[in-house]
Amino acid sequence: MPIKVTLKLATSLDGRIAMPSGESRWITGEAARAQGHRLRAAHEAILVGVETVLADDPELTVRLGEEGRDVAQPLRVVLDSRLRTPSSAKVASGNTLILTATEPHPVGSAEVVRVASADGRPIIEAIIGALSERNITSVLIEGGGQVAAAFISAGCIDRLEWFRAPILLGAEGRPCIAGLALAKLGNAPKFRRLSAEPLGDDLWERYEAVR
Template identity: 75%
Template structure:
């Protein structure tokens, strides 16, 4: 399974202000590239906190033929807090949970463990059983950190806007609990491209 982490942050790695405001950190060109990345993957994965905070559609919105391909939307939701009214509570959505399954709109619900949170390994195993081979992680910081801690992120697509949100902003990657620098996940930069006022940086795992 190829795992790509997509980040859209300020220069200091924040995805939202302390109050949760996040639309829009990056500009139109960066957002368009983000939709193209969605179209290139079999699934888009977010945590339930992103669903509750932003109510995203997680669809591909492009003017090209690629717009007709919408990947499976995957929500990590340990306690099944995704509301029936959420935009993702529809067909072509899979909710992975550790709670007793129940209906959530038209989404499919699958229990992947009996306790705790759905682990990155369990999530990828569930997607592999469906024949999927690539997933784009779009948020939030806790989900990004969990996949990085597990060593499962193969590539990072990082869109950075020329703004600073400060230490009270919400981080794109939550705590990694690193005791030593040697334990930090390591990546090699592949390219840097200007998209209007934003930067698009691409990395692969070493």
């Protein structure tokens, strides 16, 4: 069964996910963050790049209080080309899969797997293959910009869940999507908006890929 890939973005109005220093907590408000946890609960895996782990030390778990009492925790997946995830990281425990392009070594109790790579980074097909081998059918990508760009460029994003806060961070802020190397406007990936609704002061927009 094909894997459904959803990209979740929590940004300023101008598409920035952090200050130049990396400060990002919290761009969006409590209601948007709660909906983000519901999205986690609706997916079998949550995927981030190692830069997100190093900057934020996220748990990548579903935390919804009583609402999430019976929810199974998704598999946590970290893309870590050079295996820089520290054993002290919150994700360096069971129910975590670290995919790397280098020789594996233990990282806490996480599972570490070397996959095929290009230019020193795991290739998207190998990442999808590793998840398929574990019977994962849905994955939620939560960061960062390089990971988002890689999956978009590979044409692997099926849905966008975009939470926009009513703030502006400017060009100095860190972009939610890194460079796509588009030669012309007609090559831009296209999406169809499904809905847009306020969540507190934030706006939650949902899109599906047009293929």
